[in-house]
Amino acid sequence: MLDVSQLDADEVRHILATAAYFREINSRPVKKVPTLKGRSVVLFFAEPSTRTKTSFDMAGKRLSADTFALGKSGSSLVKGETLKDTALTLQAMNPDGIVIRHSSSGAAQFLAERLDCSVINAGDGRHAHPTQALLDALTFSRQWKGDFAGKTVLILGDIAHSRVARSNVILLTKLGAKVRLCGPRTLMPPRPDTWPVEVFSDLGKACQGVDSVMCLRLQLERQHAGLLPDLREYARTFGLGARHMKDAAPGCCILHPGPINRGVEIDSDLADSAESLILEQVENGVAVRMALLFLYLTRKSPEASQAMSPSGMPE
Numbered sequence: 001m002l003d004v005s006q007l008d009a010d011e012v013r014h015i016l017a018t019a020a021y022f023r024e025i026n027s028r029p030v031k032k033v034p035t036l037k038g039r040s041v042v043l044f045f046a047e048p049s050t051r052t053k054t055s056f057d058m059a060g061k062r063l064s065a066d067t068f069a070l071g072k073s074g075s076s077l078v079k080g081e082t083l084k085d086t087a088l089t090l091q092a093m094n095p096d097g098i099v100i101r102h103s104s105s106g107a108a109q110f111l112a113e114r115l116d117c118s119v120i121n122a123g124d125g126r127h128a129h130p131t132q133a134l135l136d137a138l139t140f141s142r143q144w145k146g147d148f149a150g151k152t153v154l155i156l157g158d159i160a161h162s163r164v165a166r167s168n169v170i171l172l173t174k175l176g177a178k179v180r181l182c183g184p185r186t187l188m189p190p191r192p193d194t195w196p197v198e199v200f201s202d203l204g205k206a207c208q209g210v211d212s213v214m215c216l217r218l219q220l221e222r223q224h225a226g227l228l229p230d231l232r233e234y235a236r237t238f239g240l241g242a243r244h245m246k247d248a249a250p251g252c253c254i255l256h257p258g259p260i261n262r263g264v265e266i267d268s269d270l271a272d273s274a275e276s277l278i279l280e281q282v283e284n285g286v287a288v289r290m291a292l293l294f295l296y297l298t299r300k301s302p303e304a305s306q307a308m309s310p311s312g313m314p315e
Helices: 009-026 051-062 083-092 107-112 130-143 163-174 231-238 278-297 302-307
Strands: 040-045 066-071 097-102 118-124 152-156 178-182 198-200 212-215 253-255
Touching (some): 009 130, 009 278, 051 066, 051 097, 051 118, 083 107, 097 107, 107 118, 130 163, 163 178, 253 278
Parallel strands (some): 040 066, 040 097, 152 178, 152 212, 212 253
């Protein structure tokens, strides 16, 4: 699972339906199922992460898999070992799957081309974050009862450095939604006119009639100096506030992949409001990652995947 571009709309809906099943399991008093008992998953996170790493770890454990966490500081990468040699070392231990987050775009594909086990991309550079886009799609699907047609989503903020924005544009468009982008010109990608989106520089106009606003974190660690005058100016011009929601469509919901910089990307009161689905995104993240681990680690063939139920028993 390298990017949402490899999925067609029906495959996306199948993943979301499987995730909805696991979401129901996660609401039970006993949340563990024997689906992946005896399987092993390496969580190879060469970039800092709280939500994604924890939710993959929890997803694996709730499916009864053995999970092993490996960070850059705890691996031989800090000693100069190449990504290829690290991957081959992990492969020699015969894991059933590797979940990788890396600062280099294409790192997940690099591993997938060299390893025999399943590889799931948990974010690679500025390129892609497919599991985030899928959990966002599950959040939208629950809000809109599965109907994306005619819905408009505004993605707001640091588009240029955001793998979340790229994956969401692809996935939401694939499901029939319209996408708008808004942010400083210096934080827009090159040639946004080639994307299937509408681009706005005025936040007030961008919010008119939208069904959802997805705020993005300012990725200061990826930016070069001079892209922004200062955070106060950014917050004043592109920080989402209650005044912007007045022109949005009724029931407009707010998403944010986290972590949130309150008072910069979004007003604190709005982040905690009834319209905010930020914590539901976190809940859906566990369910989506359970679905992906199940689907990819049990998929020896299309027939085998269809014959196996999420409970681990043949249907």
